[in-house]
Amino acid sequence: MNLVSYEFVACQASKKGVLILSEFAGATQSLGAGAILVNPSNITEVAASIAYALNMPADEREKRHQHNFMHVTTHTSQEWVATFVSELNDTIVEAQLRTRQVPPLLPMKEAVDHYLESNNRLLILMELQIYW
Missing domain, CATH: 1.20.5 (Single alpha-helices involved in coiled-coils or other helix-helix interfaces)
Structure with missing residues (x-):
């Protein structure tokens, strides 16, 4: 099971980093609504997504992070x-x-x-x- 994207979200409690996620990743079903989804084979799309994430308005960054953070903290192994x-x-x-x-x-x-x-x-x- 690939948990790297979950770990990223959990570690961003104060920084509220933006998750850029492959549309083919298993975590897309659970974290896709708060992430920027990209086709990793499309280099132009990946570059544009990185630029967008770096210049994203603070309120949108907060909203996306909050959505994913709530999912990660409520969907625990327990x-x-x-x-x-x-x-x-x-x-x-x-x-x-x-x-x-x-x-x-x-x-x-x-x-x-x-x-x-x-x-x-x-x-x-x-x-x-x-x-x-």
Whole structure:
């Protein structure tokens, strides 16, 4: 996991530096709203973004930094673990509910006897998948 952009934001509490982030970076989904996004292959765009960041008005710099700082300080590893464990517990409950809906096993001898005694026969075969 690449945390460099998160570390940058966390270290800028007083300086409020501007984050220039590749649009291909994984952190784009979480920090993209407060960062300047660039295509790193487009040198002209990168240069223009650096110039813009250096000359950015203080209020916009503050707004962008505040957005990212709030995300970094609220989406901690503890928060991630709590969310993960909660979703894992939800998955267990859902699995238990699904297993309650599984029909009982077909009594083979009784089914074969009925099949052999009938004049009109129709077999419907279905595959039952249970995910654990």
